[in-house]
Amino acid sequence: MTVSKSILAVSGFCAALGLLAATSANAATNYPLTIDNCGASVTFKKAPERAVGLGQNSAEIMLLLGLEDKMVGTAFWPSKVLPQLEAANAKVKLLTVEFPTFESVLAENPDFAASALPSIVGPTGKVAKREDFEKVGVATYLSPSTCLSTAKSKDQYGSRDQLWTMDLLYKEIDELSQIFDVADRGQAIIADFKEREAALRASVSTNGKPLTYLFWFSSPSPTSDANLAGKNGATGFIANLLGGKNVIEAEAEWPTASWESIIAANPDVIVIASLDRNRWELDKPEAKMKFLTTDAAVSQMSAVKNKAIAVMDGQAMNPTIRTLYGAEQVAEHLKAIGLIK
Numbered sequence: 001m002t003v004s005k006s007i008l009a010v011s012g013f014c015a016a017l018g019l020l021a022a023t024s025a026n027a028a029t030n031y032p033l034t035i036d037n038c039g040a041s042v043t044f045k046k047a048p049e050r051a052v053g054l055g056q057n058s059a060e061i062m063l064l065l066g067l068e069d070k071m072v073g074t075a076f077w078p079s080k081v082l083p084q085l086e087a088a089n090a091k092v093k094l095l096t097v098e099f100p101t102f103e104s105v106l107a108e109n110p111d112f113a114a115s116a117l118p119s120i121v122g123p124t125g126k127v128a129k130r131e132d133f134e135k136v137g138v139a140t141y142l143s144p145s146t147c148l149s150t151a152k153s154k155d156q157y158g159s160r161d162q163l164w165t166m167d168l169l170y171k172e173i174d175e176l177s178q179i180f181d182v183a184d185r186g187q188a189i190i191a192d193f194k195e196r197e198a199a200l201r202a203s204v205s206t207n208g209k210p211l212t213y214l215f216w217f218s219s220p221s222p223t224s225d226a227n228l229a230g231k232n233g234a235t236g237f238i239a240n241l242l243g244g245k246n247v248i249e250a251e252a253e254w255p256t257a258s259w260e261s262i263i264a265a266n267p268d269v270i271v272i273a274s275l276d277r278n279r280w281e282l283d284k285p286e287a288k289m290k291f292l293t294t295d296a297a298v299s300q301m302s303a304v305k306n307k308a309i310a311v312m313d314g315q316a317m318n319p320t321i322r323t324l325y326g327a328e329q330v331a332e333h334l335k336a337i338g339l340i341k
Contacts, residue, residue, distance in 0.1 A: 027183040035175055038118075038147035040130060042139055047181045048112030052095075052105055054127060055116020056081075057143060057320035061176055062114065063088045064321065065185050072108040075100040075127075076120060079276045079315040082322070097277065102128040106136060114141045114176065116320070118148075119157065141179065144168045145234075145319035148253060157253040160232045163240065164319050166197055173321075197241070197324055204242050204331060205341040211244035211334075214267035214303070217254070217317055218275060219282045222291050225256040234319040235271070238327040242340065244268070259298055269339065270303045271330055273314030285311045307337055 034043045052073040053059030059074040060082060068088040075095040095104055099120065105113065105127065113133055115121035121128060121140055130140045145168040148158030170190045177186025215229035215238075229235035230253050231246040239246045247267040248255060270292065275283040282288055289311075292304050303309060310333040316326025334340045 029178050029181040029183060033178060038142045038144065042141065044139060044179055050110045051112040051114065052108060052110045053114050054120045056315055057116040057318065058114035060085060060321055061173055064189055065177055065180060065182050067180055068092055070180065072110055079313060099126045102132065110138055112139050116143050117146050118142060144171050159251040159253060161251055163232045164234055164237050166193060169319065169321065193324060200327060200331060201241055206243040211268040211339065212247040213239040213244055213269045213271060214247050214262060215271045215317055216288060217273045217314060218280055220280050225258050226262060228255055228257055229317050230255050234323040235317050238323065238330065241327050242331055263297060263301055266301060267303055269308045269310065271310045271312050273317055274311050275314040308339055310334065
């Protein structure tokens with residue numbers, strides 16, 4: 001995966017975070033702390049000391065908060081860790097880049113589990129249900145961004161009827177920082193993201209013509225339906241931030257669509273995910289690009305002809321700390337080809 005300058009630019013902020021936390025006023029957490037999290041009330045008598053990050057976003061937030069010495073394991077990494085977090089992440093045991101077993105998590109004797117997705121820890125979680133952790137005395141926290149209803153959706157990821165915004169990410173950072181009694185660090189991270197979000201929105205102009213975007217995550221094969229990002233997820237936010245909208249109208253978080261329907265939708269911009277996992281050949285951006293530019297029908301789409309194909313970190317298509325970085329990656333490409341100013 002090629003890391004954009006925008007991702008590397010935040011490394012200076014992370015390096016200064018420890019100094020900021022050390023010099024700013026201490027906003028200590030008052031325990032017991034009770035948090036309403038995705039329909040569950042969770043009480044903490046003290047800060048966790050043996051935490052696991054189940055899902056890349058949960059792990060990276062805790063690493064950003066400087067909690068590596070409080071972490072005993074991580075799992076489920078679609079992409080490599082952010083470059084500025086490599087040293088901290090190296091101190092934490094990697095259980096697996098895929099879904100871990102419940103037994104392998106419990107083997108680390110955790111007292112806290114943060115999950116990025118309900119498909120990891122939830123009613124149909126592949127690792128366990130929240131109640132399973134509670135029975136063995138392990139507190140759980142689920143990302144507020146991914147606590148979605150599955151009533152309308154046929155898959156485990158659910159659907160959302162309102163556009164995701166960074167406010168849910170800020171809530172997650174704030175609550176995790178309170179749980180671990182590092183609120184100052186959390187507020188510093190939130191302030192940095194808010195500044196960058198505002199700066200990017202102010203810097204983008206579409207010349208009065210809002211663009212339509214298609215976000216392609218991956219596909220099992222070129223002949224299969226494409227796994228796309230729904231209109232109200234993190235990618236919908238990215239499109240909105242860049243003065244446009246997601247061309248996909250489905251409220252499902254991760255709908256699939258045929259290439260015939262994608263051609264008919266005719267988006268102005270195609271954003272393809274770069275993934276470090278090796279589940280499918282089309283996880284690779286090079287494979288996606290080859291298909292887009294050589295398939296007889298798909299290659300005739302205006303976005304392909306206009307070279308309006310942007311490569312974005314696949315994890316940024318999830319509602320994560322990487323979403324803003326992804327928006328910056330797309331903006332950089334579109335500015336370079338003159339689609340936005």
